[in-house]
Amino acid sequence: MRRLIEKGLMFGNLVEVSSPALVERYNRALKHLTGRTTALADFHVDISGYSPEIGDELGDDLYLNPNGCNRQFILLTTAQKSAPLLHAKFSTSRGILRQFIAANEPQLFALTARDAVAGELQNTVYELSNPARLFDIRRITIEADTIGGHVADAAKLAKLIERFRAEPDGWRDDVLVAEMLVLAQKTGDVTRVPVSLPAMGFEQPNFWTAHFGGIYIFRGVEHPAAITVAPPSALGPLPIAQVMGLTQRNHIADWLERNRLVESIVEARGVNTAALLRQKMDFILVDAAESLGLDLGQATRADLRGIARRLGSALPDEFRGLADLLRWVEAGGDWPRISSEHPAYFYTLRARSGPDRDLVNMLLSELSPLDIRQLFICHKEKFYADYARWSDVKRGYVADFLEREYKIDKAGARAALFGPEPAMDEAPRPAPRPAVPPQGLVDIVGPWGAVQRKGGRG
Structure with missing residues (x-):
């Protein structure tokens, strides 16, 4: 560390x-x-x-x-x-x-x-x-x-002053006046400086806790649920309608969509989708290289491309899925149908704007742990635990990257990745889910909603 x-x-x-x-x-x-x-x-x-x-x-x-x-x-x-x-x-x-x-x-x-x-x-x-x-x-x-x-004494002094003013002979009450003077020496003039x-x-209503291995509790949403790191069966009965483990990816994806808590990074406003996808792919390659004992070199993007070529058909599924999506974004290739069963699925999402944005991004970082930048920003407890298990080469790459790309402009990086900060007074509940358009009017593409591509996206 x-x-x-x-x-x-x-x-x-x-x-x-x-x-x-x-x-x-x-x-x-x-x-x-x-x-x-x-x-x-x-x-x-x-x-x-x-x-x-x-x-x-x-x-x-x-x-x-x-x-x-x-x-x-x-x-x-x-x-x-x-x-x-x-x-x-x-x-x-x-x-x-x-x-x-x-x-x-x-x-x-x-x-x-x-x-x-x-x-x-x-x-x-x-x-x-x-x-x-x-x-x-x-x-x-x-x-x-x-x-x-001081606060308790000030409250007591304020009551004594009120009593002093209310009682006709308050100024004659030596005990009252003496008590007020003693308190005023500690608190100052509370009539002028309260x-x-x-x-x-x-x-x-909604929070994450580190207890019992890590549990996300969402009660202030349309469809309440708890999501646990440990197997739900190990926790015993919980007083909430739906309990899911992190490995139940389909259930979690469906629940996130039903509560309108996430959006695709392809559809999100203000996101340089291509740059974001390339960076996520780099993180995945670094992890793959470490797992296979490959030399990361200086871990430049050219070095990582060389690792991708060496891996060939052994490239991780997460990398392949994001590469297909990048191809669609940049070159207008076929739209990749990445279902919630695909390892790349949760790497393509971010939380919608709202009071639970940071909590949902924290959950997404656990579901896409190879994206070390999101993990560091959204879930430092897990990041530090994972960092301790990495090789020294990967630690060096990650530390250098975060110092170079994140630390110099934390607010800008967060805004670029996750959108504007939610206001403190936003309603605690997300907006009701809009009705899905009839099939045939638009092309419904899984949990990402409707995508109508005209001349490609950038």
Whole structure:
């Protein structure tokens, strides 16, 4: 992993904590939440305040996330909102923290100037003894305060001020006035600078969890389902209408289409389809070369074409399917009918725009794991696990590619691959599925819908 760290592809954008004052604040918060402290004089933290250095020191990567649910957090600065979330157990956790920080940024900026803010992503489930318990997680609530209790004290002071103003003889109540003065010394003038961090709630109908090998839960769609990495039979009964394993490709493809969650990269707007297909084909060749022990050379596109020629009839089916599609895009060849049974099928899809876009792209990255760029962007936990098993040559190629082609313009790369970011206030449910036109009016081509080619596509 050292190569990824050096290139900023792992533990990137973490916030450095090196001043004695911030380290002391962090230790107070850590003691408050966990009963433990760190002896480190400097370290880095993610959006939740988790530090990989402290995790290594304590021998516990979940020291802020006991049992993998109800993640606790420590905020030292609002700059943490742009940091990643490490060791994520739920796909929604980082987005919730980002929204919380963004919604309360002025208050958090003022509060973190004097103390650390600590809190928790609370749900009603405190242990996950079996997969069915995951379905009890429906709403996440955030409550936070400084370690010194400034928010609670400010709320108490505001009530005392209201009482002072309402009572005719309030100014004569020495106990009331004294209590107000003591609180005001801690909170400041709350009449001019209110201090408030109201509890925020977030609905969680659709999410991925790392628990039980990895499960995708979709409840906020027209046809609810759970998709599991482990065989469904190994998880026991689940309280949802449809349960599918990742190997059930036909069922997953049909379900994605019925819920209108995906679109073909050929039909998607704003996509350089030919360039995208060529890059996916390169990734597949790199994997094939590694599997067969072939020399990757410098892994240039010319080197990869040479590997393709050497493989000949042994080229992977994924490569052949995408090559047929590229031929149609560039040269107007026959339209390739790539069914959901074909190994290349999920490489030809991306998520439709909407609130579940990132979650669906995460699922697609598991169904098309040789596309290492999409895997890195959409599912870093799986990417790092796969990276650890690759040969050093493939690791070098992948790290160099991501540094060269992705890191320099992350936002641009994401927009080019997946379209514009979904708005935070988009409706949680996708639009109803439109009726399929009568057969004969258009040529229905499987789950991609109607394709009418006039003079080819580019």
